[in-house]
Amino acid sequence: MATDKETELHYFQLLNDIASGERQHGIYIQAWADKTPDPELKACLSMVADRETSHYHIFKRRISELGYSWTDNGDPELEERLRVNGSDMPDVEKARFAMAKGAQRPSPTIRERYQAAMADETVDSLTRSLLHWFSDVEADSSSRLQQSYARIEANVA
Numbered sequence: 253m254a255t256d257k258e259t260e261l262h263y264f265q266l267l268n269d270i271a272s273g274e275r276q277h278g279i280y281i282q283a284w285a286d287k288t289p290d291p292e293l294k295a296c297l298s299m300v301a302d303r304e305t306s307h308y309h310i311f312k313r314r315i316s317e318l319g320y321s322w323t324d325n326g327d328p329e330l331e332e333r334l335r336v337n338g339s340d341m342p343d344v345e346k347a348r349f350a351m352a353k354g355a356q357r358p359s360p361t362i363r364e365r366y367q368a369a370m371a372d373e374t375v376d377s378l379t380r381s382l383l384h385w386f387s388d389v390e391a392d393s394s395s396r397l398q399q400s401y402a403r404i405e406a407n408v409a
């Protein structure tokens with residue numbers, strides 16, 4: 253349960269949304285890693301899924317350090333993502349689905365929100381430092397996934 257402090261910390265919702273999102277990403281990316289017959293893709297997906305799950309734990313811990321409690325934001329996306337990623341659909345179709353989903357993100361995206369918080373001096377410095385590191389890891393994961401998707405597309409063509 254969230255505490256009464258929720259209304260006091262203006263970036264609680266951001267941290268809570270990051271923790272919720274990372275938890276979900278970790279689950280549905282691992283579901284794809286468990287299904288793919290492509291060892292290179294499996295290694296990439298497993299690494300990214302591990303990072304996402306780890307981010308969930310770290311942000312949940314930071315929320316608790318600040319005196320709040322993480323609560324699942326109830327994003328319904330997990331069910332659809334799991335249905336696709338846990339299916340026997342070919343990897344190239346899963347990759348296209350993931351890219352289409354990425355392009356549909358409503359604005360402001362979570363990335364835009366945490367980038368704004370990184371530059372916001374009213375956010376405590378330890379959290380901003382965490383967001384900088386998180387942003388770097390997310391960018392690296394994203395570029396590794398894009399490379400994997402491009403390789404899969406090239407193999408189909």
Ligand SMILES: [Fe+2]
Nearest residue numbers: 274277304390
């Ligand atoms: Fe992520």
